[in-house]
Each structure stands twice: as C-alpha cells, then as structure tokens.
Amino acid sequence: MQARLALPLWIHAFEPVSAALRAKVAAALEQAGLQPEAPGAVPAGFGLALIDGVDSAVLERVRTLAASASVLAIAVGARAPATADMWALLEAGAFDVLSWTDASGDAAQVRARLERRDALQRLADSPAVCNCLVGVSPAWRALVRSVVEVAAFTESPVLITGETGTGKDQIAQLIHRLGGRGELTVLDCTTLTPELAGSELFGHERGAFTGAANARDGAFALADGGVLFLDEVGELPLPLQAQLLRVLQEHTYKRVGSNTWQHSRFRLVCATNRSLEEDVANGRFRADLYHRIAAWRCRTPPLRERSDDVLPLARHFLALLAGPGVACEFDDAVREFLLLRQYPGNVRELRQTVSRLWYRHSGPGPITIGDLAPDERPARGAVAPCWPDVRFESAIREAIDLRIGLARISQAAADIAIQLVLEQEGDNNQRAALRLGVTDRALQIRRKAWAEAH
Numbered sequence: 001m002q003a004r005l006a007l008p009l010w011i012h013a014f015e016p017v018s019a020a021l022r023a024k025v026a027a028a029l030e031q032a033g034l035q036p037e038a039p040g041a042v043p044a045g046f047g048l049a050l051i052d053g054v055d056s057a058v059l060e061r062v063r064t065l066a067a068s069a070s071v072l073a074i075a076v077g078a079r080a081p082a083t084a085d086m087w088a089l090l091e092a093g094a095f096d097v098l099s100w101t102d103a104s105g106d107a108a109q110v111r112a113r114l115e116r117r118d119a120l121q122r123l124a125d126s127p128a129v130c131n132c133l134v135g136v137s138p139a140w141r142a143l144v145r146s147v148v149e150v151a152a153f154t155e156s157p158v159l160i161t162g163e164t165g166t167g168k169d170q171i172a173q174l175i176h177r178l179g180g181r182g183e184l185t186v187l188d189c190t191t192l193t194p195e196l197a198g199s200e201l202f203g204h205e206r207g208a209f210t211g212a213a214n215a216r217d218g219a220f221a222l223a224d225g226g227v228l229f230l231d232e233v234g235e236l237p238l239p240l241q242a243q244l245l246r247v248l249q250e251h252t253y254k255r256v257g258s259n260t261w262q263h264s265r266f267r268l269v270c271a272t273n274r275s276l277e278e279d280v281a282n283g284r285f286r287a288d289l290y291h292r293i294a295a296w297r298c299r300t301p302p303l304r305e306r307s308d309d310v311l312p313l314a315r316h317f318l319a320l321l322a323g324p325g326v327a328c329e330f331d332d333a334v335r336e337f338l339l340l341r342q343y344p345g346n347v348r349e350l351r352q353t354v355s356r357l358w359y360r361h362s363g364p365g366p367i368t369i370g371d372l373a374p375d376e377r378p379a380r381g382a383v384a385p386c387w388p389d390v391r392f393e394s395a396i397r398e399a400i401d402l403r404i405g406l407a408r409i410s411q412a413a414a415d416i417a418i419q420l421v422l423e424q425e426g427d428n429n430q431r432a433a434l435r436l437g438v439t440d441r442a443l444q445i446r447r448k449a450w451a452e453a454h
C-alpha cells in the first residue's frame with residue numbers, strides 16, 4: 001500500500017450506483033493510500049462523485065457540491081458518458097471527469113489528480129501568494145489558481161492581459177516567485193525608442209555606435225537563468241517585433257556590433273492592457289510573435305467584476321499604511337462609500353483612495369467620512385440608496401459563476417424577498433402582499449407552491 005495521503009476525501013454515490021460498487025471503489029482508493037468518507041453536511045476539501053448516467057438532477061447536485069469543495073466526477077457505469085455529458089459535468093463545477101474501468105490503475109489516477117490539485121491549492125493559499133495578493137472573489141481565486149499552476153508546473157511563456165491597475169505586474173512577480181528561477185528582469189516596452197531598442201534588448205559591443213564607450217549587457221543577457229518580463233508588450237513597434245522573434249524562439253541573439261551568437265535561457269512573461277488578438281487581426285501586432293508569447297494566457301479581471309475584493313483590498317492597503325501592530329478600520333459609512341464608488345483605475349485607484357483617506361485621518365479610532373477630501377464626497381442627492389447596487393450585482397455574479405440559470409436566480413430572489421417580508425410582517429399575508437406589490441391571492445399561490453417544493 002502507498003503512503004497515506006492526508007486529504008479529507010469524501011465519496012458521494014449518485015443513484016443508481018449501488019452501495020456495493022461504492023464500497024469497492026472506496027476499498028481500491030484505500031489501497032492507493034486515500035481515506036474516503038461520506039460527505040459532511042457542507043462538503044469541503046476533495047470529493048468524488050460516482051455517477052452512472054448524467055441528467056439535470058445529477059448536474060444540479062454536482063453544482064451544489066462543487067460550490068464548497070473540489071469535485072472529481074468518476075463515471076462508474078458500463079459505458080463511458082457521452083462527451084457532451086462530460087463537458088456538462090465540468091460546466092457544473094467538477095474539475096475533471098474520469099472513467100472507472102475497474103483496472104488496477106484507476107485509483108492511482110484518482111490519487112495523482114487529487115495530489116496535483118492539493119499541491120495547487122496549497123500554493124494558492126501559501127504566504128508567498130496571500131501575503132502580497134489579496135482577493136477572495138471567485139474570479140480572483142480562479143485566476144490565482146491558474147497562475148500558480150502555470151508558474152509552478154510549467155516553463156511556458158505567459159501573456160497577462162487586463163485593464164490598467166488590475167494587478168498584471170503583481171501577477172508577473174508572482175510567476176517569478178513561484179517559478180524558483182534567478183532574477184526578474186523588467187523591460188517596459190513603452191520606453192523602447194527605435195534608436196535605443198537594439199542596445200536595450202540585445203546589449204552592444206564597445207564602439208558599436210557613437211557614444212558606445214563601453215560594452216553593455218542588454219535585457220536578454222540580464223534575464224539569463226531568470227524571468228524576462230516585457231511590460232506593455234502591445235506597444236512594441238512592428239520592426240522591433242520582428243527582431244524579437246528569433247530570440248524568443250531560439251533563445252539566441254547577437255549584441256549590437258557583434259557577429260557572435262549569445263545564448264540566454266529565460267522564462268518569458270508579457271503583459272498588456274491591449275487586445276492583442278484585435279491588434280493581430282488589424283496588422284498592428286505580428287501573429288507569429290503573438291503565438292510565441294501567448295502559450296498561456298490569463299486575464300486580471302477589473303475591480304467592477306469582483307466587488308467582493310474591494311473591502312479586503314482596502315483593509316490590506318490600510319494595514320500597510322498603518323504599519324505593523326497598528327489597528328485601524330473604516331467605519332460603516334466609509335465602507336459603504338468604498339463599495340459603491342466606481343474605480344476606472346481599478347486596484348491602483350482603490351489604493352490611492354485609501355492613501356488619501358489615511359493621510360487626512362487623525363487616529364485613534366476608525367476612518368470616518370470626514371476623512372474623505374471634499375471633492376471626493378458623493379454629490380448631494382447622489383447618496384440616496386441606488387438599487388440594484390454593486391453588492392446585489394456581486395451576489396448575482398456569484399450565481400452566474402456557479403452557472404445557475406436565469407429562472408433559478410429570479411425564483412431565488414423572489415423567494416428570499418417573500419420570506420424576508422413575511423418575517424417583518426409577522427407572517428401576515430395581506431400586509432406582505434401589499435408591501436411586495438402583488439395581490440393577496442398571488443402571494444398565497446406562491447407560498448403554497450414553495451411549501452410543496454420544499
């Protein structure tokens with residue numbers, strides 16, 4: 001038997017999978033060093049969904065399980081599921097779909113996948129990631145997981161796209177930290193002029209051009225053994241794009257004024273806030289270069305797509321400003337202001353907003369709305385509650401991320417509203433109906449349908 005894997009692992013067998021088959025799978029997994037159990041009330045950690053046939057009920061259940069745990073779907077039926085069903089299981093949140101063929105390698109396959117997933121999760125939750133990169137939203141967490149995977153398990157070039165201030169630079173630094181390679185050499189492509197670019201990138205020999213009093217290393221030499229980060233790569237002029245092709249492909253180049261090929265082994269990370277696909281389509285960016293730099297792509301989502309991250313980020317920036325051991329918080333009104341404000345400059349703008357609050361603030365005590373500079377305060381009249389607001393949008397986004405359909409979202413919103421109003425009105429149907437803007441009878445029908453469904 002292999003060494004035990006200390007993973008909380010549960011097994012959920014879907015109808016019509018028999019208890020005997022479940023026990024057989026569990027025994028094989030135990031042989032492979034796993035310790036399967038039944039799922040708890042809120043399944044966490046890792047889980048196996050044993051399925052024999054896929055229908056909407058199975059998909060719905062997988063969706064619920066995957067909301068709080070990492071789910072691996074295992075098809076145990078005599079026939080492998082149709083490809084469309086496999087995709088549907090992934091869509092529902094399973095991280096992979098395997099077939100159980102009753103062969104000796106099946107349990108080993110399961111274990112290998114769980115180990116990899118566990119290693120990824122540990123890295124994503126490690127101080128190397130969490131101490132610098134803050135974010136709790138599903139969109140941010142999915143990005144971090146994919147970046148951790150590409151950084152720690154591959155050597156491929158990575159292209160990071162995203163609006164300004166969304167953390168592309170931070171992600172490049174994370175790839176460098178996790179990759180365990182030498183130095184990080186950063187080159188801002190907006191600063192490359194046609195005259196200087198050759199020397200900046202490739203270096204030059206002494207006397208190669210007027211003013212070249214000494215030989216000098218360029219970015220490719222400096223990046224040897226480490227990571228080369230080409231920031232704003234979309235701004236590279238076309239002639240320079242052509243010059244980069246060979247070195248990115250072959251890792252060889254010549255210094256300006258030299259005929260000798262030099263070698264440099266580096267990992268390439270590029271970032272841009274442009275759509276390079278569009279630039280390729282309209283001839284602004286070379287397609288061959290694009291395919292070399294974009295072996296892996298990731299996108300840093302704008303802050304408006306992850307409003308759950310606003311307060312954690314704001315608290316993080318405040319803690320950095322306050323320094324170690326100094327507790328400082330925002331009061332409720334400031335929290336609301338921060339949540340409802342728009343951030344066209346994304347995280348950078350949020351950081352600057354927090355800095356301005358901090359420098360106007362005189363402690364002790366929380367940051368209060370008086371700490372907001374007068375020109376930043378919401379205009380009079382603009383503070384009336386606006387609905388639907390970003391919090392509502394965030395809840396809906398979460399439902400969409402969980403791939404919940406429109407009918408269920410609308411139904412759930414209506415059910416919650418009815419429940420809340422009934423509570424407030426002491427279960428008085430007539431008053432609740434009045435407040436909800438529906439007839440007494442309509443509310444009764446809905447309540448009856450709800451009671452029957454639950």
Ligand SMILES: Nc1ncnc2c1ncn2[C@@H]1O[C@H](COP(=O)(O)OP(=O)(O)OP(=O)(O)O)[C@@H](O)[C@H]1O
Pocket residue numbers: 132133134135162163164165166167168169170171273300313316347348351
């Ligand atoms: N997830 C995060 N956690 C903590 N700080 C962050 C995060 N994302 C961004 N920041 C901070 O926001 C600011 C902007 O981030 P960064 O420079 O990485 O953005 P960018 O996308 O590279 O911007 P640009 O396109 O303008 O170069 C920095 O101060 C960075 O520290």
